[in-house]
Amino acid sequence: MREAERASGRPAAASFEHVSPAGAALAGPVDEATARPYGVDPARVGALAGAYLRARDADPKSSYGDFAAVSREVDLELADLLAGVVSDGIVAPGYAPGVLEVLARKKNGGFLVMEADPGFAPPDEEAREVFGMRLVQDRDRSPLTPELLTDVPVGALSDAARADLLLGLAVLRHTQSNSVCYVRDGRTLGIGAGQQSRVDCTRLAGAKADTWWLRRHPLVQGLAFRPGVRRQDRINWQVRLAEGDLTADERARLRSAVTTDPGDLGPDARAAWLAGLTGVSFASDGALPFRDNVDHAHRHGVTAIAEPGGSIRSAEVEDACRELGVTLARTGLRLFHH
Incomplete structure (x- = not known):
């Protein structure tokens, strides 16, 4: 979330389950479908609470019993919201006066509250031991900036798509690989994580994006x-x-x-409603190995894609984007998280 805020300049929040986010979002407009289940007035919700609501709304079934993460000091509004939802903990860079008293009452004192050091810099190397074998690799320290999205061989990136893709890249860096992410208006609609096949990630996350949109029917x-x-x-x-x-x-x-x-919702009604889902951005943590990822992503309203490039079939991926009218940006940066 710290990386997402650095890239966007806006408060960021995530709803985590296990080792991957179920949803992530920047502060932004909260629609009625997001606000109503929580009894919140969408016109009056604050930036940080709104970011968390938008993140939780990406996959609210999976976010049941989540762990929240936010990029700014937790205020009383967010604390009151957390007090009323099923959630197991939160990590944040700080807590406003009175917040800890609210959170301490949650789960009979079992709600986990963690404070992150905003200035913490992780070590240059990360290591893992597996059955006596020690694996060491350099930590990925590449900054997520707009300069990553300057190689655009197909189409032209709008400012909104660029911002969404940067959020998607921040999410992917901390999502179990293989992973892809659908983003629209500063909020994830579907995250596909940990699949053995990248196209399965694309289809799984695309189905989540469709469900997000159909919930607004x-x-x-x-x-x-x-x-x-x-x-x-x-x-x-x-x-x-x-x-x-x-x-x-x-x-x-x-x-x-x-x-x-x-x-x-019959097939015709579903198809008619889904035709209204557009302006979605799609990010991939690794190179798209085949054009089928583009074909499937396009079916879920995707109009902009960011991927590292460098596959032996990258030309086919580029041709598919050109054929379907999808903007393509190549980052040259893999964001695998194993």
Whole structure:
């Protein structure tokens, strides 16, 4: 998050699960679909709390019981928000007066609060021992700056796409490889992490981006839940309806959780709504080895791609971007995290 703020100049937040972020975002506008589950007024939410809400909204099903990370001092607004969600801890460079008292009451004192040293510089080498074998490598210290995105063989990068791609690169540096990231308007829509095949990362993260967009469909937003249905259950039902593959048992349980027939998003309705998802940026931690990554990314609204380049099929990737009208930037920087 420190790297994301340095690259953007805006407060940044992430929602982590296990060794990879479920979502990450910069401070920015909070829409009704993001704010409503948490009882927040989207017009009045502050920058840091808004960044965390936007990060958690990327994959709210996975963010249940997350670990939060933010780039600035935690204020009372964010502390009050964290007090009401299922989360296990937070790491931040500082805490405003009164914040620790709020967080200390969470989970009966079991909520983990960590303070990061903003000036900490990691060692030049990182090491890991595996069954008696010690592996050592130089730490990746390359700064994430706009200069990484000056080699643009196809199209032209807008300022918005450049900012989104820099956020995506910061996320990928700390996401289990192989990894790719879909970003739009300063927030991740889908992160594909730890897959053996890069195109599987692309498809997995693309499906998450589609779900994020479909959760904003009026049918999904219009679910009328019965009193007593918990917040996370409401969120999970929105996600499952958006994903579109409810089992017979799930459909029966959803009907019992709402006051009216939830309806269904048929193929035509889904396709029509997904056609409105555009302006998405896509970053990859390693070179795209085949054009199929471009083809799949384009299906999920991607209009700009950043990848290291250097593959033996990079010319095919470039041709695919040109054919589909996707801007391509080559960073020359691999961001593998193993």
